[in-house]
Amino acid sequence: MYAENHGLIGNYFFDPKFNEVYQLRDRSKVEDARFYGGEPIWVTAEKQGLRTASYFWVGTEAPIGDQQPSIWKRYDHDFPFEARIDSVIKWFRMPEQIRPRLVMLYFHEPDGAGHRYGPKSSETQIMVESMDSLLGSILTKIKYLDIYPDLNVVVTSDHGMAQTSFKRQIPLKKYIDMEYIKMEGSGPYSFLSSASINKLEDAYNTLRKIPHLTVYLKNDIPDRWHFKNHYRIKDLLVLADEGWTVVETDHGPLSYMSKGTHGYDNSLRSMHAIFLAQGPAFKINYSASVIKNIDIYPLIAHILKLESFPGIDGRLENVQGLLKQ
Structure with a gap:
């Protein structure tokens, strides 16, 4: 299924x-x-x-x-x-x-x-x-x-x-105020949600301009992924380009980070x-x-x-x- x-x-x-x-x-x-x-x-x-x-x-x-x-x-x-x-x-x-x-x-x-x-x-x-x-x-x-x-x-x-690197991170905190945003998961993709519609809209409008990142409102997630029609899927899906990693804050070169991962576009x-x-x-x-x-x-x-x-x-x-x- x-x-x-x-x-x-x-x-x-x-x-x-x-x-x-x-x-x-x-x-x-x-x-x-x-x-x-x-x-x-x-x-x-x-x-x-x-x-x-x-x-x-x-x-x-x-x-x-x-x-x-x-x-x-x-x-x-x-x-x-x-x-x-x-x-x-x-x-x-x-x-x-x-x-x-x-x-x-x-x-x-x-x-x-x-x-x-x-x-x-x-x-x-x-x-x-x-x-x-x-x-x-x-x-x-x-x-x-x-x-x-x-x-x-x-x-x-x-x-x-896919091969990953600490040099290819997308730290969301660098671009948006995470105080009112709840982040679920990190890696190739993450879900974002908020009790404030305005804060969520601001995050969406900001993140869609970030290189190597694609942001979808829940209803706009591509049908071919079969990954939107469930109540557990949150308001925003943040998806990194192949080899890039979505994180909340930057992981420096001395921090452990996976050198390979999965969860990107299945095409x-x-x-x-x-x-x-x-x-x-x-x-x-x-x-x-x-x-x-x-x-x-x-x-x-x-x-x-x-x-x-x-x-x-x-x-x-x-x-x-x-x-x-």
């Missing part, structure tokens, strides 16, 4: 109905089903009698629709990658009556390296090669499973990464994610044009012979060409 429909508009946001802040580092919020709209694929599967399992997949720690995967793990950032893989292999060796039909496995790399060192750094290159080897390990180990001939594997991500090549698939359901040696992540839900639902949740935004016909049948 699009962000304006499922409601997770960022890793940090204020919910005016709950009068609470959601942030990824707060476990109580991550595990609070109230923040999640729509229906994830594992909930759809469990409701229709198919067991699922998750190793750190985002959202599975919350009982969305009073439902969680049959097997799930509370996130542990430092838990070894190989140990996660070994657990997944064990799940696939379970007796058929309790074996999960859908297993989701998450790794935080190379995202972590991309943020820390930048996507073009040698350190990130090394991490990408390491994760490529890890994928090779997965593909090797699953070949020894009895269910291997029936196993479909999908590799994907939710974003790309940029640097924001595109990976998608690989293999298995009996998929064509062999087939390359597709760009696909949308929202279409992965109906793709998986089709393979598992599930009836899709009616509120999804994805469409099977958009990715039907990936399949043998």
Whole structure:
């Protein structure tokens, strides 16, 4: 689903109905089903009698629709990658009556390296090669499973990464009076709101003149982003050009700042994610044009012979060409 429909508009946001802040580092919020709209694929599967399992997949720690995967793990950032893989292999060796039909496995790399060192750094290159080897390990180990001939594997991500620098900051406090402006988030974009319409209008009129910055009133946010029709999205969206960073105050060269990030215009090549698939359901040696992540839900639902949740935004016909049948 699009962000304006499922409601997770960022890793940090204020919910005016709950009068609470959601942030990824707060476990109580991550595990609070109230923040999640729509229906994830594992909930759809469990409701229709198919067991699922998750190793750190985002959202599975919350009982969305009073439902969680049959097997799930509370996130542990430092838990070894190989140990996660070994657990997944064990799940696939379970007796058929309790074996999960859908297993989701998450790794935080190379995202972590991309943020820390930048996507073009040698350190990130090394991490990408390491994760490529890890994928090779997965593909090797699953070949020894009895269910291997029936196993479909999908590799994907939710974003790309762009190079940033402390030399390319846009400190809003340099241009507008932040005393009456509430700023939500920083990085490629930020939301601004205020109890004073006049203060907000002044901020809008000033910031729209700033280089490397685009400012949208909520109703003017481009429809193609599907990022405005939700009550959690605030009055102004401030979006930086690729590689630039929106901050409240200037971060000097001695302050820590991410050297890579994501959240820019999703039409940029640097924001595109990976998608690989293999298995009996998929064509062999087939390359597709760009696909949308929202279409992965109906793709998986089709393979598992599930009836899709009616509120999804994805469409099977958009990715039907990936399949043998």
